[in-house]
Amino acid sequence: MSQLTVALDMMGGDHGPSITVPAAAQALSLLPGLNLLLFGPQPVLSPWLQRVGLSDHPRVRVYHCSQLVDNEHKAAYALRHLTDSSMRRALDALARGEAAACVSAGNTGALMAMAMKVVDRVPGVDRPALITRLPQNNGGYALLLDVGANVSCDAGQLVQFALMGEQASRHLLAQPAPRVALLNVGAEANKGTEAVRQAARQLAAMADFRYVGYVEGDDLFSGRADVIVCDGFVGNVALKTSEGVARLLLGAGRRRGLLWKMLTFWLKKRLSHLNPDQYNGASLIGLRASVVKSHGSAGSPAFLNAILQAVAEVEHHLPASIAHRFDTAPQDSHAR
Incomplete structure (x- = not known):
């Protein structure tokens, strides 16, 4: 693979960095062309990054975030008030073109709402699907x-x-x-x-x-x-x-x-x-860029598979192919 950057919400899911950091380290070892943007509170992430040798990794950049999206947060609240959360900051990086894909194990409703707001949908798609x-x-x-x-x-x-x-x-x-x-x-x-x-x-x-x-x-x-x-x-x-x-x-x-x-x-x-760990990673398709939702209860092997899924979608140009399909499909098939 050529050089490719993926943004990771390191705080999503039931276990946070204890799962996401080892998975990130393994992804970097498997894919020499992979670069990662890691989003989460620096004091929480740093000990885990040191433990697996990612503190000064040349293909890793860490961004401090002051907020977290919990499973209890309503999507509307997260969208309006949690703009410095690890989930939102990862999606912002995707929207700005700093990353080609985003992976999160966090709140599904919040991820859907934020992705539709920040990344936007393919023209012709009413709502993305997992x-x-x-x-x-x-x-x-x-x-x-x-x-x-x-x-x-x-x-x-x-x-x-x-x-x-x-x-x-x-x-x-x-x-x-x-x-x-x-x-x-x-x-x-x-x-x-x-x-x-x-x-x-x-x-x-x-x-x-x-x-x-x-x-x-x-x-x-x-x-x-x-x-x-x-x-x-x-x-x-x-x-x-x-x-x-x-x-x-x-x-x-x-x-x-x-x-x-x-x-x-x-x-x-x-x-x-x-x-289930072998096919973890539900993609939120219908967006202009790749967003992959990992199971909240996923372990490190499963979160790794979600990262690999995101890489595969980028390499196969999936968002662009969906946009092209909607451009060429009969107008009445969109059934608005």
């Missing part, structure tokens, strides 16, 4: 969106998500003709909410677009679709349920006994691709 990878039984990945940014969506927004997901699949997963589906409670045409049924009709009518119909919850990992579209309420529940089941299976060996240890060994070997 998109994440799901492992498939064929060893590949599908993309699921929205997974929590927009709790309620109309048909037009679902169509926009489908267009953005198609581009993400082309550029990030190298799918030349992504199969796009809507997540629904049944496969029949009359099933689902009015918004889902309207979106289905619009997607089916689009030329040069591979819409494959509805998929149900038990198809999330089947490999039947490359992009699965839903509103943020449904997507968030589906994602977190899946992650909970994966952790249940992969953690089965916590029980005592030889049989359970043998079962755990087999499960981890067969189901290691389901480990």
Whole structure:
């Protein structure tokens, strides 16, 4: 990779610098062309930076911030009053062009509000969506969106998500003709909410677009679709349920006994691709630049994967490709 700069909110998530600093150090060791802008309170960050040898690293710049965004903060409050927070300062650096991407494990609502205000949306996109990878039984990945940014969506927004997901699949997963589906409670045409049924009709009518119909919850990992579209309420529940089941299976060996240890060994070997840490990083797509949201409970390996996800989006020019897709899509497909 050529030289590339990523801005990191070091204080987001449940664990802050104890997770984000080691992940930053590992990212720098893996990617010689990576430069990092680290945002957080200097007194809090300094001991952790010294511990992993980043205090005087030539590819690191640290910016002191006097405020933090907590999970309890309302998005509107954070937007108006927390302008010197690590989250806001990282997004400001992105908006000014000092960084090519931003990563945060902080408050999702605040991140969404700040990003829409500071970074702005691609023309034609009503609201950005959170998109994440799901492992498939064929060893590949599908993309699921929205997974929590927009709790309620109309048909037009679902169509926009489908267009953005198609581009993400082309550029990030190298799918030349992504199969796009809507997540629904049944496969029949009359099933689902009015918004889902309207979106289905619009997607089916689009030329040069591979819409494959509805998929149900038990198809999330089947490999039947490359992009699965839903509103943020449904997507968030589906994602977190899946992650909970994966952790249940992969953690089965916590029980005592030889049989359970043998079962755990087999499960981890067969189901290691389901480990949520391996696909951590939900991208807030539909913005003019790349913003990646890491799980608040993520450990260092997971936060590292979020950084790598941000780098991949920049290298594949994802925001620009989405902007181009909306320029060339039929006007009525935006369904405003």
